[in-house]
Amino acid sequence: xxxxxxxxxxxxxxxxxxxxxxxxxxxxxxxxxxxxxxxxxxxxxxxxxxxxxxxxxxxxxxxxxxxxxxxxxxxxxxxxxxxxxxxxxxxxxxxxxxxxxxxxxxxxxxxxxxxxxxxxxxxxxxxxxxxxxxxxxxxxxxxxxxxxxxxxxxxxxxxxxxxxxxxxxxxxxxxxxxxxxxxxxxxxxxxxxxxxxxxxxxxxxxxxxxxxxxxxxxxxxxxxxxxxxxxxxxxxxxxxxxxxxxxxxxxxxxxxxxxxxxxxxxxxxxxxxxxxxxxxxxxxxxxxxxxxxxxxxxxx
Amino acid sequence: xxxxxxxxxxxxxxxxxxxxxxxxxxxxxxxxxxxxxxxxxxxxxxxxxxxxxxxxxxxxxxxxxxxxxxxxxxxxxxxxxxxxxxxxxxxxxxxxxxxxxxxxxxxxxxxxxxxxxxxxxxxxxxxxxxxxxxxxxxxxxxxxxxxxxxxxxxxxxxxxxxxxxxxxxxxxxxxxxxxxxxxxxxxxxxxxxxxxxxxxxxxxxxxxxxxxxxxxxxxxxxxxxxxxxxxxxxxxxxxxxxxxxxxxxxxxxxxxxxxxxxxxxxxxxxxxxxxxxxxxxxxxxxxxxxxxxxxxxxxxxxxxxxxxxxxxxxxxxxxxxxxxxxxxxxxxxxxxxxxxxxxxxxxxxxxxxxxxxxxxxxxxxxxxxxxxxxxxxxxxxxxxxxxxxxxxxxxxxxxxxxxxxxxxxxxxxxxxxxxxxxxxxxxxxxxxxxxxxxxxxxxxxxxxxxxxxxxxxxxxxxxxxxxxxxxxxxxxxxxxxxxxxxxxxxxxxxxxxxxxxxxxxxxxxxxxxxxxxxxxxxxxxxxxxxxxxxxxxxxxxxxxxxxxxxxxxxxxxxxxxxxxxxxxxxxxxxxxxxxxxxxxxxxxxxxxxxxxxxxxxxxxxxxxxxxxxxxxxxxxxxxxxxxxxxxxxxxxxxxxxxxxxxxxxxxxxxxxxxxxxxxxxxxxxxx
Ligand code: SF4
Ligand code: SF4
Numbered sequence: 001x002x003x004x005x006x007x008x009x010x011x012x013x014x015x016x017x018x019x020x021x022x023x024x025x026x027x028x029x030x031x032x033x034x035x036x037x038x039x040x041x042x043x044x045x046x047x048x049x050x051x052x053x054x055x056x057x058x059x060x061x062x063x064x065x066x067x068x069x070x071x072x073x074x075x076x077x078x079x080x081x082x083x084x085x086x087x088x089x090x091x092x093x094x095x096x097x098x099x100x101x102x103x104x105x106x107x108x109x110x111x112x113x114x115x116x117x118x119x120x121x122x123x124x125x126x127x128x129x130x131x132x133x134x135x136x137x138x139x140x141x142x143x144x145x146x147x148x149x150x151x152x153x154x155x156x157x158x159x160x161x162x163x164x165x166x167x168x169x170x171x172x173x174x175x176x177x178x179x180x181x182x183x184x185x186x187x188x189x190x191x192x193x194x195x196x197x198x199x200x201x202x203x204x205x206x207x208x209x210x211x212x213x214x215x216x217x218x219x220x221x222x223x224x225x226x227x228x229x230x231x232x233x234x235x236x237x238x239x240x241x242x243x244x245x246x247x248x249x250x251x252x253x254x255x256x257x258x259x260x261x262x263x264x265x266x267x268x269x270x271x272x273x274x275x276x277x278x279x280x281x282x283x284x285x286x287x288x289x290x291x292x293x294x295x296x297x298x299x300x
Numbered sequence: 301x302x303x304x305x306x307x308x309x310x311x312x313x314x315x316x317x318x319x320x321x322x323x324x325x326x327x328x329x330x331x332x333x334x335x336x337x338x339x340x341x342x343x344x345x346x347x348x349x350x351x352x353x354x355x356x357x358x359x360x361x362x363x364x365x366x367x368x369x370x371x372x373x374x375x376x377x378x379x380x381x382x383x384x385x386x387x388x389x390x391x392x393x394x395x396x397x398x399x400x401x402x403x404x405x406x407x408x409x410x411x412x413x414x415x416x417x418x419x420x421x422x423x424x425x426x427x428x429x430x431x432x433x434x435x436x437x438x439x440x441x442x443x444x445x446x447x448x449x450x451x452x453x454x455x456x457x458x459x460x461x462x463x464x465x466x467x468x469x470x471x472x473x474x475x476x477x478x479x480x481x482x483x484x485x486x487x488x489x490x491x492x493x494x495x496x497x498x499x500x501x502x503x504x505x506x507x508x509x510x511x512x513x514x515x516x517x518x519x520x521x522x523x524x525x526x527x528x529x530x531x532x533x534x535x536x537x538x539x540x541x542x543x544x545x546x547x548x549x550x551x552x553x554x555x556x557x558x559x560x561x562x563x564x565x566x567x568x569x570x571x572x573x574x575x576x577x578x579x580x581x582x583x584x585x586x587x588x589x590x591x592x593x594x595x596x597x598x599x600x601x602x603x604x605x606x607x608x609x610x611x612x613x614x615x616x617x618x619x620x621x622x623x624x625x626x627x628x629x630x631x632x633x634x635x636x637x638x639x640x641x642x643x644x645x646x647x648x649x650x651x652x653x654x655x656x657x658x659x660x661x662x663x664x665x666x667x668x669x670x671x672x673x674x675x676x677x678x679x680x681x682x683x684x685x686x687x688x689x690x691x692x693x694x695x696x697x698x699x700x701x702x703x704x705x706x707x708x709x710x711x712x713x714x715x716x717x718x719x720x721x722x723x724x725x726x727x728x729x730x731x732x733x734x735x736x737x738x739x740x741x742x743x744x745x746x747x748x749x750x751x752x753x754x755x756x757x758x759x760x761x762x763x764x765x766x767x768x769x770x771x772x773x774x775x776x777x778x779x780x781x782x783x784x785x786x787x788x789x790x791x792x793x794x795x796x797x798x799x800x801x802x803x804x805x806x807x808x809x810x811x812x813x814x815x816x817x818x819x820x821x822x823x824x825x826x827x828x829x830x831x832x833x834x835x836x837x838x839x840x841x842x843x844x845x846x847x848x849x850x851x852x853x854x855x856x857x858x859x860x861x862x863x864x865x866x867x868x869x870x871x872x873x874x875x876x877x878x879x880x881x882x883x884x885x886x887x888x889x890x891x892x893x894x895x896x897x898x899x900x901x902x903x904x905x906x907x908x909x910x911x912x913x914x915x916x917x918x919x920x921x922x923x924x925x926x927x928x929x930x931x932x933x934x935x936x937x938x939x940x941x942x943x944x945x946x947x948x949x950x951x952x953x954x955x956x957x958x959x960x961x962x963x964x965x966x967x968x969x970x971x
Contacts, residue, residue: 018787020752188743192805195701196757197730206756210747293747293789 020210027290034286040279041098044272048098051091059088060244071264078264080254089246090268096247097228098276100162104227105280107166109173109220116177117208121185121200131178134171142168146234165227173219180212213291221284225277248273305330305503306351306388306471310363311373313343313350318574320346322527323363325600328471333497333504335518335535337511337550339824341571343527344507348475351505352390353380367471386416389464389502391457391493393476398460399448405432406444409463416467431462434499435492438914452915454485458492465496472497475507482688482851484912487895490517491911509824511554512854512897515539516904520605523547526571526581528597533606535901541620543608545586548616552623553829554899555858557881563632564858565623566830570794580610587627588612630833633840638861639679642812642845643700647709648673650692650699654920667919669695671869671927673709674953675847677813677862682839682846684860684877686853686892690916692869693849697817700847703729714812731761734806738818740798744790750776750801751786757809775804779834796827800834807838816848820855832859853896857881862961865889868919868927871953875962885956885964887934888912926951926966934968942968 018026028034052059063083071078077086119130146164184190184207193203209216232249248269255266289295304327313321321343328334338344349355351365353372365372367387372380384390392398399408409428410421419427425444432440435458448456457477464472474493478486490513497504506517514521515535522532523544531544542548552565569585579594580586586593593611600609602617610616649672654665670692677683687693699706703726705719712718713729721729734757737743744753751772758768773783779800790798799819806814816835820828836859839846850856856863857877864874865886873886884890891910898904912931917923925947929935935946945967953963 018749018751019755020747020749023749023787188737188739189745192735192737192743193756193760195730195733195735196760196809197727198756198760202760206748207745211745213747291747293749294791 024290028286031286031289033282034290037279037282037284037286040275041283044094044098044276044279048091048094051094052088055085055088057085057088059084059092059246068262070262077268078262080265086264086268089251090248090272093246093248093251093269094272094276096158096245097231097249097273100158100165100231100247101224101228101276101280103162104165104169105220105223107162108170108223109216111166112170112173112219113177113209113212113216114204115170116174117181117204117212119174120178120181121204121208127178131175134174137168138171140168143234161231165230169223169227173216176215176219177212180215181208184208184211210291214288217284217288217291221280224280228273228276304328305368306505307366308347308351308363309366311347311350311365312360312362313346313355314360314362315358320359320527320574321350324524324527324529326522326529326532328503328505330470330503331497331501332519333506333517335514335521336505336507336524337509337514337521338524339509339571339826341526341574342524344509344524345475347524348390348473348505348507352384352388352473353377354384354390382416385412386467387469388471388473389467389469391460391464391472391474391477393479398463399456401448404445404447405451405459406446409444409459409466412463412466428462428466431466432459434465434495435459435462436488436495437462453481454489454915457481457485457489461489461492461496465500465502468500469502471505472500472502473505473507476509477506478513479509482916483853483895484688484891485915486513486897487909488911490897491909493517510897511550511825511899512904515899515901516897518901523550526577527574528581528609529600529607530582530610531608532600533602533608537606539899539901541606541617543602543606543613543616544582544610545588545612545616545626546582547608548621548623549585549627549826551899552627553825555829555832555854556900557854557857557893557896557898558900558903563629563833563836564829565627565629566833567627567826568830570796570827582610588616630837632833632836635836635840635861636680636843638681639843641676641678642714643675643677643847644712645673645675645696645700645709648675648696648699648706648711649708650695651707665920666922668869668922669919670699671922673866673869673871674874675864675871677845677847679812679845680839680843681862682848682860684856684863685847685849685866686851686856686863687866688851688892688916690868690919691866692919693866694817695869696866697735697815697847697849701733701735701815727761731757731809732812733815734809734811734813735815735817736799736802736806736819739822740795740802741790743802744798746790749787749789750793753790753801754786754805754808757805761809763809771808775808778807778838779804780830794827795823796831799823799831803831803834803838807842810842811844813845813847816846818850819848821850821852828855835859853881853893865892868916870927870965871963872928872966873962873964874953875956875960879956879960879962885962885969886928886966887932888928889964891931891933925949928966934966938968 063079065083067079067083069079077090079085115130119127149164190203190207193207228249231247232253235247235250251269252266255269258265306328308324308326311321311324312319324347326334336344336347350361355361361373363373367383399405406425406428409431410424413424413427428444429440432443437443437455437458451459477493478489481489493504508514518535520532521535521538522529523546525546531538531542531547538547539551542551549565549567553567555564567585572581572584579596580598583589583593598609598611600607602608602613648670650670652667652669653663654667655661656664673696675683685693700711703718703721710717714732716725754772754775755768758771772786776783776785781797781800790801793801820831823831832855838844848856848860860877862875863877863880865872867888873880873884873889880889881893884893891912894907894910910933912933914931917930923929929946935943951965951967953965956962
């Protein structure tokens with residue numbers, strides 16, 4: 001604990017003090033890990049969306065004259081068993097996985113935070129109703145439901161798929177947030193806010209959620225990787241991303257057996273996935289430290 | 301000083317690279333009481349633990365501790381444990397930690413007896429009962445079979461003293477033995493400690509932050525600051541002619557129950573972070589600092605047993621100044637006359653059901669937390685609300701702040717009945733009444749910068765942005781902080797500064813009534829003085845009214861205009877501070893006042909103390925007649941006919957004379 005010295009330089013006329021948003025942003029930008037992570041994610045997006053224009057090959061069109069070619073000047077990442085260009089496939093898959101991973105994590109964490117905090121803060125019947133919903137969703141075999149529902153959503157495309165994944169991913173987090181909120185609610189600073197007449201939802205937004213944010217952020221970073229993997233599992237069984245479309249997950253699933261012999265079928269996709277998860281973790285750590293003022297490294 | 305029983309010389313304790321104790325010398329003679337006084341972080345408790353060899357392994361202990369000439373530092377754990385039980389015994393602040401919760405009290409004392417002196421179970425049990433009797437535990441035979449959690453805090457502390465003296469130790473080491481207790485219980489426990497010392501002839505080493513307790517108990521005193529003893533002297537000498545500026549400041553910082561003075565003497569700043577000092581550790585806060593103070597740490601020197609570690613000790617000894625002659629005392633503007641009434645509470649009642657069972661909850665009883673409370677505060681006035689734990693004072697506060705219809709009774713705030721508030725009314729009252737909590741760490745959101753914290757009530761009142769931006773620097777300056785502090789987080793401030801932030805937040809919306817819930821009891825005295833002075837200044841400048849809740853009567857005496865004493869959910873006495881403190885009418889108030897220790901050994905010895913019997917009853921029981929009956933010292937001396945009245949009739953608050961602002965709820969107030 002560093003006590004502020006009484007001899008802090010006096011500012012005669014200070015401009016308006018920066019609020020929490022600005023302070024967190026400054027701290028976040030000062031954290032090198034988070035910046036590196038953000039740059040990596042940006043580059044990945046660039047690769048994913050500009051990549052298809054860099055190569056003449058299409059991800060879906062087979063080329064039977066060039067089967068299982070190792071990487072070369074022509075096919076940068078080589079080709080697969082039916083002669084499709086692996087680079088074109090990888091960037092296409094990256095597109096899908098980036099969006100799915102980030103969106104699922106964002107949506108499910110938001111939902112978990114809100115539901116958990118509301119249940120914990122309001123208590124009473126709101127708590128009971130929300131927790132009933134959570135338990136209900138927990139005992140549903142989510143995999144089965146997605147399998148049943150997803151054919152019906154064919155038209156809606158992968159966005160619906162994202163929603164489905166998010167919908168079955170937030171419950172345990174919400175339960176944890178709820179129990180954290182239960183103890184936060186009795187803390188004096190929350191009571192103080194109540195006595196000041198701060199509206200309940202504002203208390204949740206300004207006091208409860210920031211104080212559970214460390215947990216939420218860790219959870220979200222784990223979810224990003226998890227979402228990419230569960231998309232793989234679903235795709236493996238023929239739901240989710242269906243051929244000829246690809247995702248990093250489907251590429252990995254297809255390339256696993258062949259990895260020892262035809263490494264280019266596996267390692268490019270795997271490498272990008274690892275890079276992605278790593279970058280998200282860096283951002284998450286940075287964000288967590290930026291939000292937690294006691295983790296002092298970034299303040300001078 | 302050859303007859304020292306315990307001699308500590310050049311004791312050092314380091315936790316890693318952080319020095320906690322930096323060369324402490326102490327000597328304790330047989331049968332005497334040595335008081336060690338200091339604020340948090342001064343190293344006083346660490347010193348006590350080091351003497352006992354009870355520090356964790358991470359601590360590096362150096363120097364020497366000799367008991368009867370035998371070196372204790374570096375002895376193997378087993379040897380030390382033997383000495384601890386038989387020759388040195390310890391009384392901790394938290395007695396629960398000294399007893400194993402799953403064993404009966406009696407078994408634990410018997411065990412302590414038999415480890416050190418092999419004897420039969422029956423004999424040991426008899427001795428244990430004697431010990432419990434000695435420390436004043438009623439029905440000792442039965443008490444032996446109780447579990448620790450069945451005892452109240454005061455009883456546990458007594459039982460711990462009984463266990464400590466079980467083997468006739470030569471030294472009794474008490475570390476803040478009464479800090480967690482109410483003052484009437486504290487008086488009982490201190491009394492028991494004296495008895496225990498008399499019976500065993502042991503030397504007592506009493507560690508405390510409370511100058512009053514030290515003044516009443518100690519023969520000699522050592523004052524610790526930043527890991528060293530800065531002054532040591534016989535108790536009268538120390539309080540009458542302190543030679544170290546820190547001691548002088550401490551004495552001036554304590555509000556006193558008997559003198560109603562001007563402002564307290566605040567010691568500016570905070571103690572230095574350990575390991576950062578060169579020269580005198582007090583230099584940064586000392587009003588007498590000179591250049592030579594910063595070059596080398598002054599040694600502890602002096603004559604005839606009065607030593608001080610200050611280069612100007614001789615000057616202080618010769619001049620014997622009063623604290624306010626050395627420390628700059630901020631002027632406190634005189635308070636205005638109180639205005640119209642802004643709060644009136646009549647007959648407030650709040651009960652809680654006692655539920656049992658997990659699946660089917662049954663109501664098995666009722667806690668009468670607040671059982672008829674009357675309060676009134678006028679604009680510009682401070683009402684002190686006093687009571688021990690369980691008296692219902694906090695519940696009263698929260699009932700007030702809830703702004704709803706009370707269970708029974710009536711609350712009028714700014715002329716509005718809280719039972720019939722509409723939205724706009726609630727909003728207006730949420731602005732007009734603000735609260736400052738006890739623990740400034742818990743009441744500030746750790747994740748919010750100070751600027752946002754202070755802006756919160758303004759935002760809740762939907763104040764425009766420009767106004768908020770203007771107000772924050774202004775408020776920070778008003779409470780003695782810098783506008784630049786707005787972008788820092790609470791953990792970067794010391795306790796006193798955090799409490800100032802709390803106060804700034806409460807002032808943001810220009811309230812009319814400030815509710816202060818034990819606002820200084822988490823702070824060290826030297827810091828507390830600064831906050832109390834600030835509160836006094838703000839009240840005078842802004843014409844605020846305070847509802848000041850505290851268990852500390854000296855603080856109330858210093859700050860309040862009127863006082864209201866609560867016992868077991870009832871208001872038992874109310875009136876102006878002068879009348880209540882100078883001529884208390886209710887037997888409880890009298891006992892309470894006599895239990896408060898004075899930081900003045902001479903006055904302290906001259907006082908007669910009214911010791912109350914027993915603990916406050918649980919608010920679950922609602923005695924018939926007077927709630928104070930079971931402990932009332934007056935009641936015990938009455939004849940049967942008059943007693944019956946106490947037993948049957950609830951006493952109502954009665955004024956001392958018609959038109960006099962001094963009520964007491966007792967049938968025989970002046971007996
Ligand atoms: S040595 Fe100097 S700074 Fe230290 S207490 Fe004495 S006068 Fe003050
Ligand atoms: S009414 Fe009786 S029991 Fe109650 S305080 Fe007065 S004398 Fe004591």
